[in-house]
Amino acid sequence: MAAPTLRRGTCGVVLAALLGTGLAACGDSGEIKKPDLVEGAEAGGKLTIGISYDEPGVGFKDGDDYSGFDVDTATYVAEALGVDDDDITWVRADPADREELLTSGQADLVVATYSITDERKQQVDFAGPYFVAHQDLLIRRNDTEITGPKTLHDRVLCSVTGTTSSEYVREHYKGDITLKEYPRYSACVEALLDGKVDAVTTDDLILAGYASEDRYRGKLKVVGDGFTDERYGIGVRKGDTALVAKVDAALKQYIDDGSWRAALDESVGGSGYDLPDPPTPGTA
Template identity: 55%
Template sequence: MRIKASPLTRLAVAAVSLGLLLTGCGSPGEVKDPTPIAGATTFSALKIGISFDEPGLGTATPTGDSDGVTIGKDAKGFDVDTATYIAKALGVPAESITWVKADPVDRERLLEENKVNLVLSSYTITDERKRRIDFAGPYFMAHQDLLVRRNDEELTGPDRLKGRTLCAAANTTSAQNVLSRYQGDVALVQPNTFSECVKRLVAGDVDAVTTDDVILAGFAALPEYKGVLRVLGQGFSDEPYGIGVPKGSDQLVAQINQALTSYIADGSWKASLERNVGPSGYKIPAPPTPGK
């Protein structure tokens, strides 16, 4: 005898079937675990330098000092996801990573003094830096931009900077670009961190903060700055982000580039950016090719 299913029964069956279908497809937008690299450089643990105060890229809570550096916990952001993926590809689980504070003024020194094994801290690849350290990557292409107060209607782009006071963290390509392009036309303030620059902007002590657009977008998206600050969206330089490693680490560079290629190919790169940066409204660009 054929029993006719009720509308509620049919609805329940459909819901279960849809759930099974979605489960079979896997969770969209997840950062996956990489396949370990065969013959990878042997690490039992890794010390990785990141920014502790760049929303969307790298943030962490300081927990104390060890071996002359500040270490932290609860690290999160795109750089953190990227570093964790690389570590796992090298055979190091997330719990064996020590997160070290790497402000722009300290990045090369941390690598040269063997205080860290890697640095992922919105670290632009430049020829000058390559004389002191090696880079893997790039793994992201940012563009220098300006963060201004929302009610500043006169500062509409880089061509309106004359006579203004800008803020950029010391030892960054952002500061170097301002000094080379606008020498004599603008005053430049250079504290150690961009979070300090943003505080000075809100207080009215500087007219704009200049650094990579993705960093500025992270600050503008913070609850305390929504409706207060805005990114102009007129990038005026290319900033390829790389992973800093000690000089002479050719094999490690090749292995990291292999991990980055998988990171991009398996969707983890995009998933991390969508989760960490996407909510700010920042338009995620196409990925670069590691090693080029």
């Protein structure tokens, strides 16, 4: 499988309309650096890594090119583990399939906006966190009635099977909101444009990517009323504590040498998104 096109120190995908903010010029935030090997790593390895294929700016496949913050994160971690980018095999990790990819051995790591939860920890282990997102709503741009989850009474809401976003809606809004689930976010977004659903819910970072994509720009907007914290971790096969420790060490280096912020700035910095402070890896 083709290696990803890396974006080292260039102004990348612009995610406009995030949380209603305007465009800002891309800043000089440094470069995504070539990492040092972490303790215990040896050069010459190979990895199969699960990523999202349909989340613009986060994890996106276009032909043989792979781009987004999660792709940059995965590539940096792999290189810190001794795996060159052309020795990474990328596989699609849809939300409902992430645990199966790891438990079956089809992937060594999953880096796919993968929220750390106690329920998931029963099946897989996590390194991280490496980012904290917030669940939000994506709506049609001309919609003035939906301003947050409390205004979704008797509405049809779309999310993706197997996500914490779907679980949150089922737990907190039983009988009040009709939840429709699809296997991928792109299907939810198309249903929103077609009027089949009233809103899409998942993490703000993902929603902003869709709102700023050329074919959707000017048609959709993110409400900007985040109502959960989603701690992203890197999924690892259950019991592989040695690999978790190495990935955590790689993530710490990723943050400390400025590459974490450079990757975020390339993916979302041009949108006016207020880049958060990094979390502390090793606390998953």
